[in-house]
Amino acid sequence: MNLDRNYLQQHFDFYKNQLLTDTIPFWFPRSIDDEYGGYLLMRDADGSLIDDDKAVWIQGRATWLLATLYNTVEQKKEWLEGAKVGVDFLLNHCFDADGQMFFHVTREGKPIRKRRYFFSETFAVIALAAYAKASGDKEIAEKAGSIFGKCIAYASGEIKLQAKFEDTRPAKGIGVPMIMMNTAQQLRETIGYPRCDEWIETWIKEIETYFVKDDIRCVMEQVAPEGSIIDHIDGRTLNPGHAIEGAWFILHEAKYRNNDKHLISLGCKMLDYMWERGWDKEYGGILYFKDVYNKPVQEYWQDMKFWWPQNEAIIATLLAYTMTGDEKYKSWHSQIHDYAYKYFHDKENGEWFGYLHRDGTIAQTAKGNLFKGPFHLPRQEWYCMQLLKEINF
Amino acid sequence: MNLDRNYLQQHFDFYKNQLLTDTIPFWFPRSIDDEYGGYLLMRDADGSLIDDDKAVWIQGRATWLLATLYNTVEQKKEWLEGAKVGVDFLLNHCFDADGQMFFHVTREGKPIRKRRYFFSETFAVIALAAYAKASGDKEIAEKAGSIFGKCIAYASGEIKLQAKFEDTRPAKGIGVPMIMMNTAQQLRETIGYPRCDEWIETWIKEIETYFVKDDIRCVMEQVAPEGSIIDHIDGRTLNPGHAIEGAWFILHEAKYRNNDKHLISLGCKMLDYMWERGWDKEYGGILYFKDVYNKPVQEYWQDMKFWWPQNEAIIATLLAYTMTGDEKYKSWHSQIHDYAYKYFHDKENGEWFGYLHRDGTIAQTAKGNLFKGPFHLPRQEWYCMQLLKEINF
Numbered sequence: 208m209n210l211d212r213n214y215l216q217q218h219f220d221f222y223k224n225q226l227l228t229d230t231i232p233f234w235f236p237r238s239i240d241d242e243y244g245g246y247l248l249m250r251d252a253d254g255s256l257i258d259d260d261k262a263v264w265i266q267g268r269a270t271w272l273l274a275t276l277y278n279t280v281e282q283k284k285e286w287l288e289g290a291k292v293g294v295d296f297l298l299n300h301c302f303d304a305d306g307q308m309f310f311h312v313t314r315e316g317k318p319i320r321k322r323r324y325f326f327s328e329t330f331a332v333i334a335l336a337a338y339a340k341a342s343g344d345k346e347i348a349e350k351a352g353s354i355f356g357k358c359i360a361y362a363s364g365e366i367k368l369q370a371k372f373e374d375t376r377p378a379k380g381i382g383v384p385m386i387m388m389n390t391a392q393q394l395r396e397t398i399g400y401p402r403c404d405e406w407i408e409t410w411i412k413e414i415e416t417y418f419v420k421d422d423i424r425c426v427m428e429q430v431a432p433e434g435s436i437i438d439h440i441d442g443r444t445l446n447p448g449h450a451i452e453g454a455w456f457i458l459h460e461a462k463y464r465n466n467d468k469h470l471i472s473l474g475c476k477m478l479d480y481m482w483e484r485g486w487d488k489e490y491g492g493i494l495y496f497k498d499v500y501n502k503p504v505q506e507y508w509q510d511m512k513f514w515w516p517q518n519e520a521i522i523a524t525l526l527a528y529t530m531t532g533d534e535k536y537k538s539w540h541s542q543i544h545d546y547a548y549k550y551f552h553d554k555e556n557g558e559w560f561g562y563l564h565r566d567g568t569i570a571q572t573a574k575g576n577l578f579k580g581p582f583h584l585p586r587q588e589w590y591c592m593q594l595l596k597e598i599n600f
Numbered sequence: 601m602n603l604d605r606n607y608l609q610q611h612f613d614f615y616k617n618q619l620l621t622d623t624i625p626f627w628f629p630r631s632i633d634d635e636y637g638g639y640l641l642m643r644d645a646d647g648s649l650i651d652d653d654k655a656v657w658i659q660g661r662a663t664w665l666l667a668t669l670y671n672t673v674e675q676k677k678e679w680l681e682g683a684k685v686g687v688d689f690l691l692n693h694c695f696d697a698d699g700q701m702f703f704h705v706t707r708e709g710k711p712i713r714k715r716r717y718f719f720s721e722t723f724a725v726i727a728l729a730a731y732a733k734a735s736g737d738k739e740i741a742e743k744a745g746s747i748f749g750k751c752i753a754y755a756s757g758e759i760k761l762q763a764k765f766e767d768t769r770p771a772k773g774i775g776v777p778m779i780m781m782n783t784a785q786q787l788r789e790t791i792g793y794p795r796c797d798e799w800i801e802t803w804i805k806e807i808e809t810y811f812v813k814d815d816i817r818c819v820m821e822q823v824a825p826e827g828s829i830i831d832h833i834d835g836r837t838l839n840p841g842h843a844i845e846g847a848w849f850i851l852h853e854a855k856y857r858n859n860d861k862h863l864i865s866l867g868c869k870m871l872d873y874m875w876e877r878g879w880d881k882e883y884g885g886i887l888y889f890k891d892v893y894n895k896p897v898q899e900y901w902q903d904m905k906f907w908w909p910q911n912e913a914i915i916a917t918l919l920a921y922t923m924t925g926d927e928k929y930k931s932w933h934s935q936i937h938d939y940a941y942k943y944f945h946d947k948e949n950g951e952w953f954g955y956l957h958r959d960g961t962i963a964q965t966a967k968g969n970l971f972k973g974p975f976h977l978p979r980q981e982w983y984c985m986q987l988l989k990e991i992n993f
């Protein structure tokens with residue numbers, strides 16, 4: 208395959224440098240809560256704390272990040288110890304008596320809110336699994352496995368979670384097979400888990416069969432149980448950045464299976480469809496929501512630029528380029544990379560702003576809140592750096 | 601009092617004309633659903649239907665509007681018959697078996713979603729009360745009263761609704777005393793209800809005691825049970841347009857009580873505080889959210905311009921001007937009126953766009969969806985027209 212090795216070398220250097228000298232130092236060590244455990248991550252642009260509450264998703268994600276850096280980049284003691292702080296906080300404060308996890312807790316770990324989803328659980332799984340690999344702690348590994356087992360039961364409907372909607376118009380989302388696929392991939396790459404390949408295959412088939420629509424070149428965010436498009440506002444709403452994240456989970460799986468051709472083709476077409484729909488031709492960047500038939504989207508922030516869809520698109524385009532050699536993907540990677548580091552990166556304080564208006568101006572300055580923390584950006588820089596490290600320049 | 605009578609005359613003509621030849625004709629008669637009852641209100645800029653679902657809040661609000669026009673503007677048969685269609689749909693399709701109302705139903709009236717609030721109920725109360733007055737239907741009047749009794753029980757906590765948050769950090773919002781006050785005002789002005797004055801006084805005292813902060817010139821959106829500011833992201837978030845709506849509910853009460861001086865002063869200072877915080881000095885218009893200490897607001901659409909805060913500010917500034925003669929309020933009214941009709945009004949198709957970027961460009965074109973319908977704009981035009989009609993030019 209004819210790849211532009213200069214381009215890849217240059218981006219390897221860039222991502223490595225950004226991750227280790229800009230992104231990670233923004234968050235650590237200052238975010239470790241020495242008093243109550245866990246991390247203090249809700250920070251303004253300059254790093255000052257705007258809230259000492261703790262978002263459970265992000266406690267898990269930050270734990271995963273530190274343990275993963277330890278496992279894959281360098282065995283730094285501070286990263287292992289930092290991950291342990293998160294593991295303890297998750298296990299001691301983030302589970303309700305019924306076994307479900309909370310979504311939002313106080314600094315001390317008292318519950319504020321529980322939600323009707325199990326994403327806190329999936330992030331706890333990858334956190335515990337990565338830490339178990341780093342530390343060799345068998346008990347933590349078992350705990351990760353048992354929470355994952357519970358996630359499978361939630362995902363399959365074997366354990367029923369409280370419903371948000373009545374039964375009139377059943378729907379299913381791409382989010383569940385996506386997150387489950389990626390969680391299983393993480394488990395497989397850290398501590399192992401029985402039948403991961405089989406589970407992953409099931410979730411990929413679910414996505415391919417029900418959510419990918421070749422006739423209209425689209426990946427749906429939700430569909431009716433048998434896969435038809437629900438022609439109402441919510442059912443029509445697309446999330447291009449999310450679908451593009453799904454695309455790279457599938458390309459990652461293709462690589463794991465020695466460049467499985469069918470999966471490369473599936474991942475690339477998901478990327479193609481949603482780049483076409485999500486890339487803002489006027490201002491650059493990936494838009495948040497689109498309507499499948501271009502009708503008005505109800506979610507107010509639909510045409511804003513959030514940080515994470517850009518991160519997912521940077522990974523997906525780079526993976527697609529390195530796996531296919533297709534110049535189109537190199538060009539897309541170059542466009543999204545240049546756009547994102549120009550508009551989102553905070554040259555003064557490090558890390559990225561999270562929320563831009565459509566035209567690239569900053570809508571608000573927080574680096575961390577209930578929904579943003581050290582995850583999508585450092586994961587992107589880490590993933591791209593690891594991917595490029597494998598390639599012989 | 602020395603009022604600018606030319607100014608008032610000119611705005612009376614304008615609001616009357618807009619309401620009757622622009623806003624109402626956008627919605628009616630085309631939105632009446634002859635097949636299933638209720639209204640089809642989810643429409644794009646040109647009036648084309650984008651979804652045939654029905655938002656229960658807005659079914660109630662549209663019913664209220666039609667009955668109120670009949671009661672106060674002209675006894676048009678089409679308005680009375682139009683209101684009846686909404687009343688029937690509300691009573692036949694919008695109540696769950698447990699007596700709570702739904703939030704979102706299908707065109708046929710099958711339930712999609714129920715929420716943990718009782719705002720569907722308060723809008724049903726004003727709809728039924730206005731219709732009962734218009735039609736003289738005693739049964740409907742009784743029904744309105746009995747639903748209002750239930751709202752009082754929800755508001756006081758006598759009937760517990762499912763909680764969204766755990767008990768760790770109790771909070772109360774200004775929304776409940778505000779909506780209850782306005783619902784009681786409507787009831788009193790249509791069919792009467794026992795002890796309305798007393799209830800209204802209680803809710804005003806609640807707002808004045810706990811939510812209005814003179815030391816920092818602010819009206820809080822939520823506070824701890826004893827009134828302290830909850831110094832976390834959610835607790836710090838202000839909603840200037842909502843507080844300004846509360847200000848005019850109180851000015852309206854002041855007028856009902858023969859220009860009660862204390863209430864005029866309370867309403868005006870609420871308006872002053874939140875105009876100072878909410879008015880966008882750069883682009884004009886009322887911003888959606890602000891942080892009490894000017895920290896970053898988490899809600900993504902915080903600096904967008906929505907239609908309804910502008911409607912509420914138009915009413916509040918006009919009421920304040922006509923009740924005090926203070927030129928400051930005339931100037932504010934003129935600013936917000938000119939801004940809003942310039943940027944929100946759709947000169948081509950009538951009615952207003954709902955969602956603008958901070959700079960006044962249109963973010964999306966829908967005139968109606970799950971959250972927007974024929975309410976804030978026609979209520980503003982109707983209220984201002986009625987207010988100015990009383991004044992002898």
